[in-house]
Amino acid sequence: MKLDTKSLRYLNNADWKVLSAVESGSRNHEVVPTPLIVSIAKSSPGDVQRSISLLARSGLIAKLATAKYDGYRLTYGGLDYLALHGLEKSNVIYSVGNQIGVGKESDIFVVSDEKGEQKVLKIHRLGRVSFKKGVKNKRDYAKTRTQKERGAGSWMYMSRLAAMKEYAFMTALKEAGVEVPMPLGQNRHQIVMSLVDGFPLRQIEKIPDPAGLYAELIAIIVRLAHLGLIHGDFNEFNIMIKEIEKEDGEVSLLPVVIDFPQMVSIDHANAEYYFDRDVDCIKRYFSRRFGFVSDDQGPHFKEVRRAIAKDTGTKRLDAKVEASGFSKKMAKDLDAYMKEHNIDGDRAGEDDNRGSESDDDQSEDDSNNVVEDAEEPEIQDFKG
Numbered sequence: 417m418k419l420d421t422k423s424l425r426y427l428n429n430a431d432w433k434v435l436s437a438v439e440s441g442s443r444n445h446e447v448v449p450t451p452l453i454v455s456i457a458k459s460s461p462g463d464v465q466r467s468i469s470l471l472a473r474s475g476l477i478a479k480l481a482t483a484k485y486d487g488y489r490l491t492y493g494g495l496d497y498l499a500l501h502g503l504e505k506s507n508v509i510y511s512v513g514n515q516i517g518v519g520k521e522s523d524i525f526v527v528s529d530e531k532g533e534q535k536v537l538k539i540h541r542l543g544r545v546s547f548k549k550g551v552k553n554k555r556d557y558a559k560t561r562t563q564k565e566r567g568a569g570s571w572m573y574m575s576r577l578a579a580m581k582e583y584a585f586m587t588a589l590k591e592a593g594v595e596v597p598m599p600l601g602q603n604r605h606q607i608v609m610s611l612v613d614g615f616p617l618r619q620i621e622k623i624p625d626p627a628g629l630y631a632e633l634i635a636i637i638v639r640l641a642h643l644g645l646i647h648g649d650f651n652e653f654n655i656m657i658k659e660i661e662k663e664d665g666e667v668s669l670l671p672v673v674i675d676f677p678q679m680v681s682i683d684h685a686n687a688e689y690y691f692d693r694d695v696d697c698i699k700r701y702f703s704r705r706f707g708f709v710s711d712d713q714g715p716h717f718k719e720v721r722r723a724i725a726k727d728t729g730t731k732r733l734d735a736k737v738e739a740s741g742f743s744k745k746m747a748k749d750l751d752a753y754m755k756e757h758n759i760d761g762d763r764a765g766e767d768d769n770r771g772s773e774s775d776d777d778q779s780e781d782d783s784n785n786v787v788e789d790a791e792e793p794e795i796q797d798f799k800g
């Protein structure tokens with residue numbers, strides 16, 4: 417799924433109003449009836465129809481071939497435009513550049529602000545892999561879901577929840593002093609963060625001091641636990657390594673955690689399992705990639721828990737995240753969706769060929785996809 421921004425500058429206020437109206441209507445309708453679009457947009461039917469034609473031609477809204485009445489649904493492209501428009505209006509971004517990453521559930525782009533400073537735009541796309549790969553039989557799914565859940569409302573809402581979760585955690589972690597990108601803005605299913613000048617750990621062949629970096633990564637896992645959290649997917653894909661030059665000219669490596677979709681509370685029923693899995697993942701990777709095996713066994717969850725009980729100085733982040741608007745109910749909805757669609761992190765080590773260059777999205781059979789896109793043109797700057 418590509419991001420084509422070329423129509424962004426051609427849309428006028430009336431078109432944006434109609435696009436927003438289709439989005440609003442999509443919350444309750446898989447296909448939003450045209451008269452409802454007219455009534456939400458509060459414009460004349462003629463004007464709305466003109467906007468509808470333009471939006472449909474640009475692939476931002478689409479007709480569903482099987483619909484029994486005249487109406488439209490929002491495409492991922494339409495949702496992308498609404499979010500980009502919002503980020504642009506709040507001066508978070510000015511132009512969209514190259515795509516630098518394709519995750520299983522997201523697309524990553526370099527964007528610029530008005531001063532030309534580069535940032536990272538992450539577009540959450542929940543639903544595309546699971547629908548396409550048929551992890552769960554689509555028909556079973558459709559049978560047991562309400563119309564709202566299986567319609568556009570589901571992927572849009574879940575992608576938005578994923579973005580809200582990432583933004584809320586990134587903000588709380590940054591404030592707590594954990595090395596994560598700087599969160600800069602969020603709109604719908606998109607977040608903007610600072611660009612980490614470095615490489616994912618999986619791309620790094622050799623490091624001068626594996627023991628030092630290993631200890632730092634384990635310290636991050638323990639530090640997160642003291643903040644009340646377990647990463648749950650702590651691996652070589654989700655850790656960027658930045659080179660820091662010290663005053664004496666020596667270079668040290670700074671790990672930055674970039675992705676935390678599975679973050680759970682240390683009070684989670686399976687907390688010990690997730691904690692051990694994070695530690696084991698780093699152990700296994702360092703042994704396999706750098707031939708480094710630590711002398712000690714690594715931290716044990718029970719001991720860490722005991723230390724946390726005595727640690728009265730560190731504020732837990734769970735409450736902070738909730739206060740930011742990402743509620744327990746939202747967390748539960750997102751968890752349930754991810755479980756149902758077998759979304760369980762990177763399963764590090766199983767696929768080392770993954771990367772920005774491997775876009776498995778393009779080769780998939782779209783016929784199995786509930787959310788099909790009209791077109792997939794090239795990425796372009798939408799301004800300047």
Ligand SMILES: Nc1ncnc2c1ncn2[C@@H]1O[C@H](COP(=O)(O)OP(=O)(O)OP(=O)(O)O)[C@@H](O)[C@H]1O
Binds near residue numbers: 519597
């Ligand atoms: N802030 C950032 N600065 C620099 N590069 C980044 C940043 N965020 C992401 N990237 C790049 O994009 C890639 C994918 O990012 P990320 O892991 O967040 O995506 P993802 O969709 O969650 O992936 P998956 O779900 O498959 O783990 C990273 O490996 C990294 O190369």
